[in-house]
Amino acid sequence: MRIYISRDMASVALGADDVARAFEEAGCDVVRTGSRGLFSIEPLVEVEQDGARIGYGPVGPQDVAAVLDGSHAARLGRVDDLPFFASQQRFTFARCGLTDPVSLDDYQAHGGWKGLERARSLPSAEVVEIVTASGLRGRGGAGFPTGIKWKTVLDARSADKFIVCNADEGDSGTFADRMLMEGDPYCLIEGMAIAAHAVGAGHGYIYVRSEYPFAIRTMRAAIEASAHLVAPFTLEVREGAGAYVCGEETALLDSIEGKRGQVRAKPPLPALQGLFGKPTVINNVLSLAAVPFILAEGAEAYASVGFGRSRGTMPVQLAGNVRHGGLYEVGFGITLGELVNDVGGGTASGRAVRAVQVGGPLGAYFPPSMFHLPFDYESFAQAGGLIGHAGITVFDDSVDMAHMARFALKFCAAESCGKCTPCRIGSTRGVEIMDHIIAARGGAPASRTRQEDTGYLGKALYSRAPDRIDVSVDAQVGLLRDLSDVMKHGSLCALGGFTPYPVLSALDYFPEDFGASSPVTEAAE
Template identity: 80%
Template sequence: MTRVYISRDMASVALGADAVAHAFEQVGCDVIRTGSRGLFSIEPLVEVETDEGRIGYGPVGTGSVATVLDGTHPGRLGKVEDLPFFASQQRFTFARCGITDPLSLTDYAARGGWKGLEAARAQTPQAVVDTVKASGLRGRGGAGFPTGIKWQTVLDAPASTKFIVCNADEGDSGTFADRMLMEGDPFCLIEGMAIAAHAVGAGHGYIYIRSEYPFACQTMRAAIDASAHLVAPFKLEVREGAGAYVCGEETALLDSIEGKRGQVRAKPPLPALQGLFGQPTVINNVLSLAAVPFILAKGADAYAAVGFGRSRGTMPVQLAGNVKHGGLYEIGFGITLGELVNGIGGGTASGCPVRAVQVGGPLGAYFPPSMFHLPFDYEAFAQAGGLIGHAGITVFDDSVDMAHMARFAMEFCAAESCGKCTPCRIGSTRGVEIIDRIIGTRDSLRSVRAEPVAERAVERFLDSALYSRSPDRIDVSIEAQTSLLRDLADTMKYGSLCALGGFTPYPVLSALDHFPEDFGAAAPAKEAAE
């Protein structure tokens, strides 16, 4: 009987993987459902087990079963791991994704699973924390806080009850690494959480998954049941969120788990000291916890040897948007933004020039091609006015209107704000109004500039539009409104209670700085992209 491997990752299923799997089952093949390898342009991917190894074909349709099985399919890829997209990766966290049956304990153990937990349990909790510190692992999202420091705080906190909470509320646009790992290698996350529990003395853990990921929830629950005897006495359960973006913020997430409305808590106290149900709590996201088994199994030095500056280890970068080769690419920190977008992603899917990329989700900064020399590194991006966040990169071609993208950031913040603090709740709404005035003035200027006597028309328009006809005579000139928008962004950045309001200025200010012509101002001098 011929054995074939087909992904059951939701991205693959959306492209027809279930129907393809059924077609192979109908002709008597032994079909093993795996996670996705991570390159969506070749999905549905079918790998056939042969004497040479697993030979890939993709994308494959339901009518191509015969040509795949006889080896004549035009999409024959050879060994998938030898494709340039995969051969150049450094897969520490996603080493098993796309290769193993996600719910097979045998497969997981055969490929190094549970080695990290075994190593951890042979050490004292402090030794485990020291190993995580030495690895240089930082939170894979937000500000990149050192994971070992967070664990040390919880370990030192005097309490009889402690918790491990995994933030799997993956709400950023263009990100899918959490979902891919939970659907493709769930035991890796469970092992990482069990190691954390041993390190800090926690007896219970929660995985908080957004309800928009039903298959991830189902897979994680099945994996928890299958591995319960291996991680005991540590107990795990899944809690589903209702899709509120703000619940990706750790304290709002805790409120949601407790059955309350998800609202941001003031800090201090830190969740590491008073977190879930008032007890010391480790809160890490999926990629942080899933990196831990490798560190404990291979050693801190093996992890720290990869990376750039203070950013150690690997980062699963997610390429999305208008990009030719969308997917997940795990690599050590230090690769440039240009290499990721053009070298790995292949540029735009439309074939038009890349105009901007947004890094870090809907609240990440926009970068033009002139900044593609930036190394993918926490500090480098912070200095450039951006953030890496969850490492989602969304690509835009030259048809994008950056003023509308800035407006989307403010509108998104207004829709998703928990409402607890004024800068976020009110500032985002005022931000939408200001950008609407800028866009309206810009479009009117463009219209009058198209008139036959352009210079006189523009002069007449500016005279009439300098002040509005409203009683309070709000100045509607582009320069004045842009200045007001910058002041508002400054207030939101430094006055908001959490990162939702605090990070919203990143896309707005970066759009203003790098693409002023889309706001009706003079275009910046062109710089050669490095």
């Protein structure tokens, strides 16, 4: 009897290795796959019966006999028929959870290499045109059109060009990059090989954070096994050392070059002077992994799904206090409320949802009153937020939003590369202001003299009133807004520039947690 069990890091953390060992000891043929993406049913065991795979989960080592005779209470039936999976549009993650990640035969049997085969039958410029027509945009940050980036590198004159995959998945509540590298590594390799053909690059780097040992091991094994198929293009994995700022593309390039990860000033753009000063394509894992589908199925098939200027699908990651956490790939346009309540099932605690943070630790917080927002780049930008890597972290009504705003500033202070003043100093000063605000909720004095307050907050406010200053919460909130404006528009990269998003959204939508009197309408004005 053939049994399928995930080897994904999340599944292993929940006991998948012990479960697999128990089935092997029972004489079963066990195939280790990637994760399907619904962690509440992991460890998931799928039993092959009459050409179909019947799922059971979660399963423990003691459940082997009950699974094999079909009597286990956690029998799920066909996993594809579960509501969580049946409503998805899996373009990028179509194979994840189905195949042996390092089996070349498995990958080819499930449609692998078709995109690369078609790409290599076309001129480079035509491949770039297909990617441009698909509407594919960067899946890791600002959503810059992928085809335009590739066209810039294609047109650059240089004997050497590089493809760099940004797999430094540092945002809290995100795991799509890791899941794909562990569950379908050849998809990423194929996407990078297509990019190399499209722009004329000879070598590529996959920059993976060191906290992903399973992904690193799987990618290296897959690169070695597929080297003959993607030649003359060559690939290697570079491990990061845990710096969040190295998720920014120019800091990542410095890290690959062996330097301290610091943000570079732009221009020059990496597409013109990137890695080792050469023209470089830098894309996120999900951007590159979407390319094989686009080349194999055509630009129209990809562009026909989506909403507005956001085309194709997005692997949304549901995390935090949510009942059904996991990866859900769907076309742009689904509302935030549908993702949190219908797909995610609301909070795991059973309490009311109070806020969700979209886009990682530097993403904006949204209350349920904003759940009508369609999940696409423009709608979120207009609402003062960003999609980023599409991580959604859910909080129930026990959360203190003032402390969450402080956390964003503290996170920025800890992770700043230190190159620009707004990020390096602004985040630290922001933490100090937040400490004043949180303390004031407990009854701090409404005003102080110059002699009574010589700290940063006092000095900043004395510039407005030289004798006696107003240190009420509203005054401190005003100073925090001024500081956020400087960070947003003066920082060199998105680390300092995006930190104001969680701070300002918490102030706008949850002013009561700060003791402030200004409602969202006044804040918007």
